[in-house]
Amino acid sequence: MIPPANFEPKIVGFLCNWCSYAGADKAGAAQLSYPPNIRIVRVMCSGRVDPQFVLEAYRGGADGVLILACHAGDCHYQEGNYRATQRHRMLVELLGQFGIAEARCRFDYVSAGEGEKFVQVVTETVEAVRALGPLIWPAAPTLPAPLAPLTRPAAHAPAGD
Amino acid sequence: MRTGVYLCSCGTNISERIDFHRLTEELLERAGVAYVKPAGFLCAEDGKQFLETDLGEERPERVVIAACSPREYERAFMEVLERAGMNPYFLQMANIREQVAWVTPDVEQATGKACAQIRGAAARVRLHEPLFKTELEAVRDVVVIGAGPAGLKCALALAEAGRKVVLVEKSPVLGGLPVRFEDLFPSMECGPCMLEPVLGEVLHGPHSANIEILTMAEVCGIKGYYGNFQVTVRRTPRFVDTEQCIGCGECIPPCPVAVPNEFNCGLDTRRAIALPFPGALPNAPFLDAQACLRSQAEECTLCRDACPVEGVVRYDERARTVERPAGAIVVAAGFGLYDCRGIPELGYGTVPGVRTSLEFERMLASNGPTGGKLQRPDGAAPASVAIVHCVGSLDQRHRPYCSGICCDYAFKFNHLIEKKLPGTKVHHFYKELVMPGKEEFALYEHARRNPHAAFVRYAAGGLRVSGSEGGAVVEYEDSGGRRGSVTADLVVLCPAVTGAEDGGGLSRILGAPRDRFGFFEELHGRMDSAQSRIKGIYLAGACQAPMDIQRAVSQGMSAAGYILSGLADGRKLEIEPITASVDEARCSGCRTCGSVCPYQAIGYAPEGRRASVNSLLCHGCGTCAAACPSGAIRGNHFTNEQILAEIEAVLA
Numbered sequence: 001m002i003p004p005a006n007f008e009p010k011i012v013g014f015l016c017n018w019c020s021y022a023g024a025d026k027a028g029a030a031q032l033s034y035p036p037n038i039r040i041v042r043v044m045c046s047g048r049v050d051p052q053f054v055l056e057a058y059r060g061g062a063d064g065v066l067i068l069a070c071h072a073g074d075c076h077y078q079e080g081n082y083r084a085t086q087r088h089r090m091l092v093e094l095l096g097q098f099g100i101a102e103a104r105c106r107f108d109y110v111s112a113g114e115g116e117k118f119v120q121v122v123t124e125t126v127e128a129v130r131a132l133g134p135l136i137w138p139a140a141p142t143l144p145a146p147l148a149p150l151t152r153p154a155a156h157a158p159a160g161d
Numbered sequence: 162m163r164t165g166v167y168l169c170s171c172g173t174n175i176s177e178r179i180d181f182h183r184l185t186e187e188l189l190e191r192a193g194v195a196y197v198k199p200a201g202f203l204c205a206e207d208g209k210q211f212l213e214t215d216l217g218e219e220r221p222e223r224v225v226i227a228a229c230s231p232r233e234y235e236r237a238f239m240e241v242l243e244r245a246g247m248n249p250y251f252l253q254m255a256n257i258r259e260q261v262a263w264v265t266p267d268v269e270q271a272t273g274k275a276c277a278q279i280r281g282a283a284a285r286v287r288l289h290e291p292l293f294k295t296e297l298e299a300v301r302d303v304v305v306i307g308a309g310p311a312g313l314k315c316a317l318a319l320a321e322a323g324r325k326v327v328l329v330e331k332s333p334v335l336g337g338l339p340v341r342f343e344d345l346f347p348s349m350e351c352g353p354c355m356l357e358p359v360l361g362e363v364l365h366g367p368h369s370a371n372i373e374i375l376t377m378a379e380v381c382g383i384k385g386y387y388g389n390f391q392v393t394v395r396r397t398p399r400f401v402d403t404e405q406c407i408g409c410g411e412c413i414p415p416c417p418v419a420v421p422n423e424f425n426c427g428l429d430t431r432r433a434i435a436l437p438f439p440g441a442l443p444n445a446p447f448l449d450a451q452a453c454l455r456s457q458a459e460e461c462t463l464c465r466d467a468c469p470v471e472g473v474v475r476y477d478e479r480a481r482t483v484e485r486p487a488g489a490i491v492v493a494a495g496f497g498l499y500d501c502r503g504i505p506e507l508g509y510g511t512v513p514g515v516r517t518s519l520e521f522e523r524m525l526a527s528n529g530p531t532g533g534k535l536q537r538p539d540g541a542a543p544a545s546v547a548i549v550h551c552v553g554s555l556d557q558r559h560r561p562y563c564s565g566i567c568c569d570y571a572f573k574f575n576h577l578i579e580k581k582l583p584g585t586k587v588h589h590f591y592k593e594l595v596m597p598g599k600e601e602f603a604l605y606e607h608a609r610r611n612p613h614a615a616f617v618r619y620a621a622g623g624l625r626v627s628g629s630e631g632g633a634v635v636e637y638e639d640s641g642g643r644r645g646s647v648t649a650d651l652v653v654l655c656p657a658v659t660g661a662e663d664g665g666g667l668s669r670i671l672g673a674p675r676d677r678f679g680f681f682e683e684l685h686g687r688m689d690s691a692q693s694r695i696k697g698i699y700l701a702g703a704c705q706a707p708m709d710i711q712r713a714v715s716q717g718m719s720a721a722g723y724i725l726s727g728l729a730d731g732r733k734l735e736i737e738p739i740t741a742s743v744d745e746a747r748c749s750g751c752r753t754c755g756s757v758c759p760y761q762a763i764g765y766a767p768e769g770r771r772a773s774v775n776s777l778l779c780h781g782c783g784t785c786a787a788a789c790p791s792g793a794i795r796g797n798h799f800t801n802e803q804i805l806a807e808i809e810a811v812l813a
Contacts, residue, residue: 010812017232025230028259036270039277039811040260041804042231044739047757048783048799056805060812077782078694078759087787119264 009063009129011038013122014053016046018076019111020068026115034119035126038066046070047080051091054105058137064104064129066121071109081109103128104135162287163195165221166279167212169203169228171258178262180272184279187272191813192280195221204234209241216245223286227255227279248293250738250798253286255279277811284810288803292738297777299388299734300488303724304329306380306667309337310710311702312493313359315717320363320371322725327373327485328363329380329394331663333447334424334437335360337495338519339710341424341438343526343533344577346569346709347600353440355710360442373485376403377447379663381482383490383671386777387697388734390487398478400448401434405473408444410436412464412474420452422530426520429530434464434474439528448474488728489697491720492673492681493713494661496703499553499560501654507552508626508652513538514633515626515652518570525577535581535651537632543585543650546578547635549624550591554657556621560678564658564707568596571655572604579611587614588647590624590637617645626652658707672761673698681705691719694760696778699723739798740779741786745771747793754785754794 015021021042027034039062043049046069054065067088069081088107095105106125110118166188170176176199185197196219202208203226216224224247226238231254239249257275265271301324305316308330316326339345342352363372375394382393401412416432424437433452436444454461455476465474501509501517508515514537516524527533537543548571553559571589578585589608596605608614623638629648636646660679661667668675673693676682681700684692693700699720702713728734741762743754750770755763762778763785765771774785774794783796792801 012808012811021230022232025232025256025259028230028263031263033264033266036261036265036267036274039274039281040256041281041807041811042256043783043799043804044796045782045784048787048796048804050787050801050804052801053804053808057808057812060809062808062812077780077784080759080782080784083757083784083788 004133007130007134009037009126009134010061011064011066011122011125011129012057012062013038013040013066013068014043014046014049015040015068015110016070016076016080017042017044019070019074019109020046020118022112023068023110023114023118026113027118028115030115032115032119034122037126038122045075045077045080046084047075047077049084049087051087051094054091058100058104058135063132063135064106064125066125067105067107068110068118068121069107071111074111098137100135101132103132162223163219163221164193164223164225164283164287165216165219166192166194166197166225166227166283167203167215168197168199168257169208169226170199170201171229171262172202175228175258175262178265178268178271179257179275180268184272184276187276188279188283192276192283192810194225194283195219203228204237209237212238212241213245216242216247222251223283223289224252225255225279225282225286226252227257227275227282229258230254230256230260248291250292251286251289253282253289255282277813280813281807281811285803285807288800288806289798292797294738295736295776296733297388297736299728300390300486301728301730302326302485302487303489303491304380304390304392304394304485304487305491305493307331307337307493307495307702307704308335308374308376309493309495309702309713310339310356310359311713311717312337312491313356313363313717314714315491315493315701315721316372317359317362317366317368318718318721319724320368322721323368323371323730324724325371325373327375327392327394327487329378330374330376331379332437333376333399334441334443335363335374335376336442340441341526341529342522343529344573346573346604347598349573349576364442374443375483376443380667380670386775387695388488388728388777390490390697392485392487392490393482394485395480395482397480398448398450399445400450400475400478401445402473402475403443403445405470406445407470409469410446411467411469412446415463415467417461417463418452418454420449425523425530426517428520428523438526489699489724490671491699491701491717491724492667492671492693492704493701493717493720494664494667494681494704496707497659497662497664499656499659501552501656504553504559506625507549507654508628508633509654512626512628512633512652514543514650515654518567518574518653518655521574521651521653522570525574525581533581535578535585537650541650542582543632545586545588545632545647545649546574546651546653547588547590547626547633547647547649548574548653548655549626549635550589550655551593552654552656555592560657560659562657562678562707563593563595565595565597566658566707566709567655568594569601569604569709571653572596572608574653575608575611575614576604579613584613587611588635588649589614589616590619590635591616592619592621615647658703661704664704671695671698673700691716692723696760697727734777736776737781739781739796740776741774741781741783742776742795742797743772743774744793744795745769745773747791748772749791749793751790753788753790757784757788759784
């Protein structure tokens with residue numbers, strides 16, 4: 001799909017308080033400009049980012065989501081960022097099944113000192129999502145008629161749930 | 162709900178990039194707020210005064226301050242709310258300076274983004290709940306585990322501050338490993354001399370009454386948490402009353418038993434009743450129950466008969482456990498050395514004359530097994546010594562790290578060998594040379610100037626020690642690929658420093674985790690290396706990482722500092738309200754939350770099959786809240802409802 005010419009993607013960024021949010025502040029203190037498309041939601045730790053938040057963001061109209069965390073080994077809470085990466089990996093798999101491109105859900109590491117990296121990650125994400133166009137939820141698929149139940153050999157007890 | 166918004170212009174920092182007039186209109190129209198007011202510098206004294214007065218007049222139920230980063234002044238504004246009679250958590254800041262005005266040159270775009278961020282804040286703050294700090298009475302006493310330099314200095318500092326300290330030492334002697342070293346790098350001070358003043362203070366100083374010393378004792382259980390631990394200590398009987406013993410040693414010679422002396426690494430023997438070594442403190446022997454003939458049902462009383470003081474040797478003493486309350490626990494359990502038998506090509510245990518550095522330290526010590534004489538296995542003086550640095554260090558198959566102290570003591574060995582047996586050939590085999598510090602280079606320079614010293618840089622796996630008639634043979638491949646060999650009468654292996662030998666057991670008892678190398682894991686590698694991951698449990702010395710005495714002692718003092726400021730006199734323990742809590746009705750007891758909590762703050766009650774959060778241990782990261790499949794965990798001040806409302810509103 002070719003995105004509309006005036007399309008401005010909406011990005012929700014979940015930033016951990018100790019590294020990434022401070023990194024965004026650092027970009028501000030250095031007066032580095034970046035696209036205004038990002039809406040920042042502060043959480044204490046990237047480990048707080050429930051996959052539900054990401055899905056709600058898409059439902060609320062976001063075209064992309066950014067989850068930013070402390071670098072490996074730097075998490076203020078030891079390992080919340082590892083949990084966040086694990087959840088992100090699973091979430092991307094799931095989103096793929098809904099036809100939502102991986103580029104719409106980016107995970108990255110931004111430390112408190114990395115104002116420039118923050119700007120770079122936001123800019124790249126906005127551009128990637130701009131290229132993908134607005135997130136349009138796929139219409140409910142028309143399901144094929146259910147198949148006739150398979151007859152199992154008697155020896156095979158049906159598996160439980 | 163009446164929500165008030167304050168827009169800080171920050172001089173012109175914010176207002177010149179954001180159209181306050183339009184912003185105000187938009188917010189009043191679309192954000193459901195009661196009023197929007199601009200202000201100059203809200204963080205300045207008159208700004209805060211204006212805010213306080215205005216809150217008193219407007220009486221909002223919730224407040225949004227759109228200004229700089231909450232990381233700057235959120236605390237200050239929370240205090241203003243409190244002064245105005247509001248709960249301080251009824252505030253939400255919108256960061257329209259660092260994250261909008263300063264990064265968005267276009268005024269229209271900046272105004273739009275600011276509006277979205279403030280809408281998010283307003284939507285969220287409506288759902289804020291009043292939160293309160295809670296206070297808890299705390300025990301101020303401390304249990305210190307390990308009486309090496311780190312534990313001793315820590316215990317002494319706390320005792321001097323008036324705290325009761327229980328010093329738990331598993332061996333019969335105080336001073337840790339350095340007390341067994343004749344000389345210490347970098348200044349060649351004698352180990353017992355260095356510790357003597359500290360030990361003197363701990364045993365007999367003006368504050369020694371505050372220190373209860375439990376030797377031959379181990380922590381075997383803890384209950385409770387920061388501020389209110391109950392520590393169980395198991396005491397092995399010493400059979401000698403240290404209070405009454407005069408330390409004359411009359412009891413020792415009559416003992417008919419000889420067993421390997423572990424205090425000299427088994428290089429000589431001791432009696433069943435023994436002093437670990439001459440000069441050991443407390444100055445009282447201990448009776449090794451396993452070695453004693455009485456354990457074989459023999460009615461031997463020779464040591465008691467020889468004792469000039471009635472009732473000092475007590476055969477009827479039994480193992481017992483004692484309980485001590487403590488507000489905090491310091492782990493100063495020391496370190497171990499990498500087991501050289503794990504590197505068979507270096508010949509430890511198979512080639513005569515191959516010693517570990519610890520064994521060599523005892524050989525150098527005047528109170529050691531040879532009285533300080535350097536000896537080959539046959540008792541003759543060695544003509545050559547090979548010192549192998551980096552044993553098991555800098556090697557992915559063993560330990561990848563550098564222990565940072567081995568080069569220092571290896572060059573100390575060089576110095577002592579040259580002093581004791583001038584002209585002895587010394588070969589240093591090393592992978593890397595590491596001796597940071599302002600004094601540590603001196604011994605290295607000394608070794609470099611020693612005409613009898615040779616240096617070979619070897620590659621990992623490039624050394625083999627074998628036995629021969631004339632002593633050990635060290636075959637090497639150097640870092641340039643050249644091969645060679647030297648004979649040596651003694652080979653001294655400098656193994657990697659490892660975690661405390663019984664660290665695993667202690668870690669399980671305390672619930673304080675160890676890292677992948679077996680060292681106790683610090684809260685933060687740079688900022689909080691003297692704190693464990695568990696609140697109220699502190700770390701001191703080489704049980705946390707390989708380190709020299711200077712660092713170990715500093716860490717002991719640092720642990721004392723944390724305790725004195727965290728459990729300050731005349732103040733209760735404050736618990737921050739931003740923690741997690743469990744909705745018992747929704748909890749299914751799956752324990753997912755407990756598995757993701759880095760602080761072991763989540764307990765589980767098997768009878769009710771419910772999780773519960775100990776708010777004293779919780780750091781408020783919210784990882785459990787995100788992990789809970791039943792939505793039963795609330796992250797206070799970052800609840801699902803609050804965050805979801807914010808997401809919806811910033812996108813509206």
